[in-house]
Amino acid sequence: MPIRFIPVAEIHDPLTIALGISGGSGTGKTFTSLRVARGIAEAITGKKGAPIGYVDTENKRALHYKAAFPEMAHFDFTAINDDGELVGFGPERWIEVIDAAEAAELPVLIFDSFSHAWEGVGGVLDLHAQVLDRLVQEAQKRANGRYDVDPAKFSQLAWAEVKPRYRRLIDRIVRAKTNIIICTRAKPVMQAGFGDKAKNARKTKTRRDDVPWDPASDADLMFEMTAMIILDPIAPGCPVHQIKVADQFKNLFDPRKPMSEATGAAMAEWAKGQGGAQKQKETMDLAREKARGGSEAFKAWWAGDEGKLARNIVRPIMEEIQKICADADAAALQTDDDPFAQGRSDEEHGDQHNGTEDVAAAA
Structure with missing residues (x-):
């Protein structure tokens, strides 16, 4: 198939949004994601009460808000299938969910909580542990007691087998034809120092000194988002920690104000190319x-x-x-x-x- 570079003036397809919302317990992730999703859905479709797809891994927690959001289309995403078999939260299952949301023509889809894809049963960390265990056992059989096997030497090999599966999921999220809000849990980071001088005790390639929370996900997910924010218990629903916010959205995320339907509507207008x-x-x-x-x-x-x-x-x-x-x-x-x-x-x-x-x- 010949490669064709298309002048941007000929491209009129709306962009899609991938918004990351992370936070600890009590920060308002579920309610906030529903409000923002309502704004996106109604702005995209031009209809009040446009459907919101909700993928719920939290024991049907989203149904606490079904009276306030009757337009919610709920999917109870569990680690056990209808036959009682443990199937876990592997990458391929999340891809199936996105496929189903697109087939249903849902304007927006919420994952709550996507942390299960990373640290849940059958998630990336669990898959890595399983592969590592298999590789070590195979190495021990080859050694046949002649020498000791160091499990740490096989960790990268295990990641090489697991990470491509996860990357396919991230790529599917980025290329989705529906808008996606990804909620993840966040854990407090150990601090060094006190008060205004407190900083994170251990640095990583993605951790900022001024953000005392770590999302239960990996860096690949954070950097692929259209915008990524971390909520804080001191101000539920407010985008206190703005991890990735481009200039186009800085006026939408006021750390003093909770995100709302207006936030979602403004992001949708940007996606349609009609915003300022x-x-x-x-x-x-x-x-x-x-x-x-x-x-x-x-x-x-x-x-x-x-x-x-x-x-x-x-x-x-x-x-x-x-x-x-x-x-x-x-x-x-x-x-x-x-x-x-x-x-x-x-x-x-x-x-x-x-x-x-x-x-x-x-x-």
Whole structure:
């Protein structure tokens, strides 16, 4: 089949959303996902009460909300089939669910909780343990007591057998023709230090110092999402920890306000190409460009007509703007005589801190 590159002007198919919502017990994952899904479904179909597909691995917990969400189409996803056989939560079963949702033409599908695909019976970690056990037993038979077998040496081989199955599931989620909200459990991370100085005690390639929660999933899932947020018990339903939020969505996720039907509707409008997300991104990029000129240049722009019109759009990235201003101010203090100069010490340029504080105050 010949390869054809299609001009984007000829592409009118709507995009699909894959929203990740993670959180510990009591953070409002189920209720929040239903509210956002309602907004997506109604915006996509143009109909009130459009169906919401719900894949429930939590002992029918979603049915607690059936009176509030009568449009819910519920599937009780258990580790045991109708014949009483243990079938688990392997990747292939989740792919079957997505196939069924598309066949039913559901506009949105909720997985709650997708953590079972990772750490549940028959999930990825369980599959890895099973394969590792088999490989070790095979190695012990070959050794026949002549030498000791180290199980750790077979872990990567086990992952090589299991991970492709999981990757096919992630790829199926990304390429789904229905919108998907993926709920995962989150566990508290051990902290070092106290109060404002507390940081995560153990770093990983995906764990941020300022987020004291770990989703019960892997990094592949997080990075494939359209947006990924972690809820916190201090503010149920609010996107307190924004792990992956592009500029197009920053104004949708206010850490002080619970996500709602309006959040889902706005994301659906973006997916249909009818939202103002691209214009918002351009405005944020313009603010970053002004900040690269330093605190004074940014404050001058902020006080002008253009800056005043942009304020509501730029406020969600104000911490980033302050850092850009501070870096630009520090760079301006460097001297050409010393190629390794990093600017003066904190005591020598206290005015710089005042500048960035002024930027914060201006916001």
